[in-house]
Amino acid sequence: MSQPQKAKHEQLLHISKRAALPMWKSWLIRVLSVVASLILCAIIIVLFTGDNPIQIYATMIKGAVGTTRRVWGLLQNVAMLLCVSLAVTPAFKMRFWNIGAEGQVLMGGLATASVMILFGSKLPPALLMVVVILASIVAGAIWAVIPAIFKAFWNTNETLFTLMMNYIAMQIVSYFVYIWSVPKGSGKIGVINAATQAGWLPSLGKHGYLLNILIVAVLTVAVYIYLKYSKHGYELTVVGESENTARYIGINVKKVIIRTMLLSGALCGVAGLLLVSGTDHTITRDTAAGRGFTAIMVSWLAKFNPLYMVLTSLLIVFMQKGATEISTVFGLNDSFSDIITGIIIFFIIGSEFFINYTVKFRSSKEVAAQ
Amino acid sequence: MYNHEILSILGENGSGKTTLMNMISGIYHPDEGQIFIGGKEAVIHSPKDAYRYKIGMIHQHFKLIDVFTAVENIVLGINEGKYDLKAATKVVQETCEKYGFEIDLNKKIYQMSVSEKQTVEIVKTLYRGADILILDEPTAVLTPQEIDKLFAVMRRMRDDGKAIIIITHKLNEVLSISDRVSVLRKGEYIGTVNTCEANESILTEMMVGEKVSLNIARTEPQNAKKRLSLTNVTVLSDDGRSILKNVNFTANAGEILGIAGISGSGQKELLEAIAGLQHLKSGSILYYDPFTGKEENLRDKTPMQIKNLGVRLSFVPEDRLGMGLVGSMDITDNMMLRSYRSGNGAFVHRKAPQDLAKRVVKDLKVVTPGVQTPVRRLSGGNVQKVLVGREISASPTVLMAAYPVRGLDINSSYMIYNLLTEQKENGVAVIFVGEDLDVLTELCDRILVISGGVVTGIVDGRGATKEELGLLMTKAHHSEKEGAAQ
Numbered sequence A: 001m002s003q004p005q006k007a008k009h010e011q012l013l014h015i016s017k018r019a020a021l022p023m024w025k026s027w028l029i030r031v032l033s034v035v036a037s038l039i040l041c042a043i044i045i046v047l048f049t050g051d052n053p054i055q056i057y058a059t060m061i062k063g064a065v066g067t068t069r070r071v072w073g074l075l076q077n078v079a080m081l082l083c084v085s086l087a088v089t090p091a092f093k094m095r096f097w098n099i100g101a102e103g104q105v106l107m108g109g110l111a112t113a114s115v116m117i118l119f120g121s122k123l124p125p126a127l128l129m130v131v132v133i134l135a136s137i138v139a140g141a142i143w144a145v146i147p148a149i150f151k152a153f154w155n156t157n158e159t160l161f162t163l164m165m166n167y168i169a170m171q172i173v174s175y176f177v178y179i180w181s182v183p184k185g186s187g188k189i190g191v192i193n194a195a196t197q198a199g200w201l202p203s204l205g206k207h208g209y210l211l212n213i214l215i216v217a218v219l220t221v222a223v224y225i226y227l228k229y230s231k232h233g234y235e236l237t238v239v240g241e242s243e244n245t246a247r248y249i250g251i252n253v254k255k256v257i258i259r260t261m262l263l264s265g266a267l268c269g270v271a272g273l274l275l276v277s278g279t280d281h282t283i284t285r286d287t288a289a290g291r292g293f294t295a296i297m298v299s300w301l302a303k304f305n306p307l308y309m310v311l312t313s314l315l316i317v318f319m320q321k322g323a324t325e326i327s328t329v330f331g332l333n334d335s336f337s338d339i340i341t342g343i344i345i346f347f348i349i350g351s352e353f354f355i356n357y358t359v360k361f362r363s364s365k366e367v368a369a370q
Numbered sequence B: 001m002y003n004h005e006i007l008s009i010l011g012e013n014g015s016g017k018t019t020l021m022n023m024i025s026g027i028y029h030p031d032e033g034q035i036f037i038g039g040k041e042a043v044i045h046s047p048k049d050a051y052r053y054k055i056g057m058i059h060q061h062f063k064l065i066d067v068f069t070a071v072e073n074i075v076l077g078i079n080e081g082k083y084d085l086k087a088a089t090k091v092v093q094e095t096c097e098k099y100g101f102e103i104d105l106n107k108k109i110y111q112m113s114v115s116e117k118q119t120v121e122i123v124k125t126l127y128r129g130a131d132i133l134i135l136d137e138p139t140a141v142l143t144p145q146e147i148d149k150l151f152a153v154m155r156r157m158r159d160d161g162k163a164i165i166i167i168t169h170k171l172n173e174v175l176s177i178s179d180r181v182s183v184l185r186k187g188e189y190i191g192t193v194n195t196c197e198a199n200e201s202i203l204t205e206m207m208v209g210e211k212v213s214l215n216i217a218r219t220e221p222q223n224a225k226k227r228l229s230l231t232n233v234t235v236l237s238d239d240g241r242s243i244l245k246n247v248n249f250t251a252n253a254g255e256i257l258g259i260a261g262i263s264g265s266g267q268k269e270l271l272e273a274i275a276g277l278q279h280l281k282s283g284s285i286l287y288y289d290p291f292t293g294k295e296e297n298l299r300d301k302t303p304m305q306i307k308n309l310g311v312r313l314s315f316v317p318e319d320r321l322g323m324g325l326v327g328s329m330d331i332t333d334n335m336m337l338r339s340y341r342s343g344n345g346a347f348v349h350r351k352a353p354q355d356l357a358k359r360v361v362k363d364l365k366v367v368t369p370g371v372q373t374p375v376r377r378l379s380g381g382n383v384q385k386v387l388v389g390r391e392i393s394a395s396p397t398v399l400m401a402a403y404p405v406r407g408l409d410i411n412s413s414y415m416i417y418n419l420l421t422e423q424k425e426n427g428v429a430v431i432f433v434g435e436d437l438d439v440l441t442e443l444c445d446r447i448l449v450i451s452g453g454v455v456t457g458i459v460d461g462r463g464a465t466k467e468e469l470g471l472l473m474t475k476a477h478h479s480e481k482e483g484a485a486q
Helices: A002-009 A023-049 A055-064 A066-091 A103-118 A125-152 A157-177 A210-229 A232-241 A241-246 A253-280 A291-301 A306-329 A334-356 A362-369 B016-024 B047-052 B070-075 B085-099 B114-127 B144-159 B171-179 B198-207 B267-274 B302-308 B319-324 B329-336 B351-362 B380-393 B410-425 B437-443 B466-474 B477-486
Strands: A013-018 A357-361 B003-008 B036-039 B040-042 B055-057 B132-136 B163-168 B180-185 B188-194 B227-237 B242-254 B257-259 B282-288 B293-298 B314-316 B398-402 B429-433 B445-449 B454-460
Touching: A023 A055, A023 A334, A055 A066, A055 A306, A066 A103, A066 A210, A066 A232, A066 A253, A066 A291, A066 A306, A103 A125, A103 A253, A103 A291, A125 A157, A125 A253, A157 A210, A157 B319, A210 A232, A210 A253, A210 A306, A232 A241, A232 A253, A241 A253, A241 B319, A291 A306, A291 A334, A306 A334, A334 A357, A362 B437, B003 B016, B003 B144, B003 B171, B003 B198, B016 B055, B016 B132, B016 B163, B047 B055, B055 B114, B070 B085, B070 B114, B085 B114, B085 B144, B114 B132, B144 B163, B144 B171, B163 B171, B171 B198, B180 B198, B188 B198, B198 B466, B227 B267, B242 B257, B242 B267, B242 B429, B242 B454, B257 B437, B257 B466, B267 B314, B267 B398, B267 B429, B314 B319, B314 B380, B319 B380, B329 B351, B329 B380, B351 B380, B380 B398, B380 B410, B398 B410, B410 B429, B410 B437, B437 B466, B445 B466, B454 B466
Parallel strands: B003 B163, B003 B180, B055 B132, B132 B163, B257 B429, B257 B445, B314 B398, B398 B429
Antiparallel strands: A013 A357, B036 B040, B180 B188, B227 B242, B227 B282, B282 B293, B445 B454
């Protein structure tokens, strides 16, 4: 009597957590998922456009790394995205959802631009450079520490808080762009100190991006070491995993939250500096170009490991560049490249599920037979 | 179980009361066995099925939506025709009047007191037509006056023909409300008695069972000296209820002080207060330093300040992975929790913690692939060994352990008992919070019994009987009322 009943309790689909997978197996799953996503994309390409999918993929690769110029552009973009990703990572490891990197980068950029505009002709070049760097770091840090203080003392929701700070930052930038616009009222600042190049980071390499890339490379290693080997890094990991444990061993949780967000904001400030002083030499409200949000994905996909983040940011920038190329070459609109990027990223994120869990199917016959 | 009746399910912690009731209400599934309702076998797969059989459960933790009003919560999840709040309000109002519930149906849940929320839960199950009501420890969160009110309502429901099951471990309530009592112990059904034929000592005996000899080696305490003394310690919860009331006791060096009590009687807060994790409303915690001979008041100090005073306090908390350890970190990094600040510079030194991790794994026979394994992947017993190993390695002067053998197999348990005894022989003041009375009476030199945040007695571990402890554990209610009367 009790036997048939027992069977009814068994579910058709059974999901359970896996024990640790060996390294090669988890990477195999990741590679397979990318292959699967490319196949699905190919089917969609044929169905909707009738174009040859192989050709489209070839164009994507060409678009991303087809010429030396494109390779440098790709590396520059990877460096910028990676810099913002590095910035959000300590906060994320602490389970502080800093969605405000966009605003923090903008504030860092705005500080850079304002020093360049206001003091460009007044300070000697070396001193100006120092002031530019300090201003950008401080501005980013301040923008990040405000939500951190509210979180630490009054336990406000950091996700909403940092998100809202983005819009404030954008409006502030819009305001100053209007004030300083050249010519007056045009709504554009244009290249700052074009003649004197005052406050510009020195340009190295063929396309002038080498310094940016080197700085970000150093930061990547530094953040990796900070998270893995420093006492601060250890503390913020404990706070992120369990505040109770942190309190139990006597970590001052408030202090760690504030300190980590200062760091996170400071790194965003550096990103702002590199964008304004090292690349664009101007500022608009789109200077951050959504990197503050894309960085969240980069950081998560890499499981907060700065070294893996080099790969994930490369992947995402590569997809973006390639996608733009196919929309121009094949006359497809932007949405189509977004669809392809979306599918591929969806598969990559989905593969993490299969790495962590195993799914067993039971046919309904099997269940009935029991 | 009959209509027109209130049945109590009585048992200690972990005796399976709640699990049993969850099976009846469809949250868990029985592996074997059947449930009969009205003489017919019932197959209950889900809470929905349970409602079909007219079973309603009121959980210990309310399942209400804060921003909805009482009546909105009551009609929530019922799919019968139109959503007509007005008509529903009328029906609910009638139900309330019938049984004498006093409640404002248009009040939002977040504005309600605990007792009002409970009322909403009860009305909800009645509105859904439940004939069998299960209340899981309904009195745990109520004041004595509110309890009287609840009992009055329960009697009225009984007279209306409802069958009511109340889960509890408070003997006096059992005796005052129920018609019959069923006792569970460690997942086994012990027996059912009619309340009119029962008294406290019969029930206690059924609850705690026969004395089982465990043969734990217990040595005589050697030159016991005062190490820690608490005076009038009172701790309030966030909502202002007192969790600990005027607690006084002394823990001696070279002695194991056991703490017995129904879980949730304030044991957790007591240990956390000593560890610097609870704010004290009043009272003092004095520590007598064996090295300097100085007295230190630990009240309102942070764990860091306590450590800086030179107080070597080790604490094995009840929540191993939520407080004592970090689940996703490996054994080495968990060893480092206590010591990561040591050494100069901004970087952590992993060498010493790694050696310690290896030593603990070897000495305590922790089953693990290696010291790089995240502790979350270890079994409960091994997790506990890692935690206890770390806390003991700090050569403490005071060692507090909350339920250190919970979920452990028999061999691991004995290993922990021996470790605690070894610490005691080394002159450590050991405080052991336990739930198994057999263990407490064989391991501890003295046993402090706590009930409802009040110390109801401190007895000698060597002479104590389980009945004596059982009575003390369930006593608070009397003393509370007596206290109020005085």
